[in-house]
Amino acid sequence: MGSRMGLKLGLNLGYWGIGPQGEDATEMVLAAERFGFDSVWAAESYGSDAVSVLAYLAGKTETIQLGAAILQVPARPPAAAAMAGVTIDALSDGRFIFGFGPSGPQVSEGWYGVPYEKPWGRTREYIEIVKQIVAREGRLEYEGEHFKLPLTEGEGVTGQGKALKLNVHPLRSEIPVYLGAIGRKSVELAAEVADGWIPIFFSVDKWQEAWGKHIEAGLAKGGRSREDLQVSPSVQVAIDGDLDAARGLVKAGLLLYLGGMGSKKTNFYADLTRRFGFAEVADEVQSLYLDGKREEAYAAIPDELVDATAMVGTEDEVAERVQRFADAGVDRMIVSPMHGNPDENLSTLEKLADMVGAGSPA
Secondary structure (H helix, E strand, O other): OOOOOOEEEEEEOOOOOOOOOOOHHHHHHHHHEEEEEEEEEOOOOOOHHHHHHHHHHOOOOOOEEEEOOOOOOOHOOOOHHHHHHHHHHHOHHHHHHHEEOOHHHHHHHHOOOOOOOOOOHHHHHHHHHHHHHOOOOOOOOOOOOOEEHHHHHHOOOOOOOOOOOOOOOOOOOOOOOOOOOOHHHHHHHHHHHHOOOOOOOOOOOOOHHHHHHHHHHHHHHOOOOHHHEOOOOOOEEEEEEOOOHHHHHHHHHHHHHHHHHOOOOOOOOHHHHOOOOOOOHHHHHHHHHHOOOHHHHHHHHOOHHHHHEEEOHHHHHHHHHHHHHHHHHEEEEEEEEEOOHHHHHHHHHHHHHHOOOOOOOO
């Protein structure tokens, strides 16, 4: 669907069971579809999985695209991801979008038992294998640093592995692949090989400064132009209603990402917050959180950081921010409504759709 601004809207469901679930989630997705949102996105970490949620939504919806934001690379072999994607694409009549990311060392090694070394090299190979399977041009044979298919040697390998190809014909021989990335090298990879890029923690005023040259380098490496990459940041939004409560929810998320996602040594979100100009905040929040002082860490998050990475305000205030996203060349906002109650969330989605003219001719 087009829009007056040229800015598409996606709905970020997040984790089923932590965010909206059951009838509330289904109602929100159907409302977004009615309002002209172009896509809905499901997440996974170490709870609900994204594949099941998107397959469920395939049968509930008619026009909205079904995106994974994101499928974790260590969670399943590339062939399993390709099979799931091809299946959901068939169930939804061609509405599926792959989204991949390597997760972090804590989840990869702690939950999945998969070594985290060279995560983006592994992700590059993973995407190549998935694309090869979906294209179904021949039997799957792959020789990389991280993946070798069929397996021919190694502990426990029988040597009887067979080069196979999908035994069903995919609806589409190419399904879009997006990458969830915020680090410099990972963003460069997204620009080189992916159809879209999903950054979390996105500052519309600082994104070119933080990532611009890495996007340019990746596009050049892949022989591509900026039009080949759908910049689709994940953004938290609340319009009118109880804005203090919404701001509190945004801060709670910031607290978890800055303090609890990763370790003192490896926290991609804290690193990015420093690059957005909030180095002292990132250091203080992380330090207090890791010392067990969570209330003090929460209190150390200023409203300025909320405003830099989320849209919480009146209809006029948010409309001005949305226009800045359109002016900055963003292709799609994948939005998480941040109200505590379903009615206010639906109201925010409808107002956003009105702002961008979702569903109107582009």
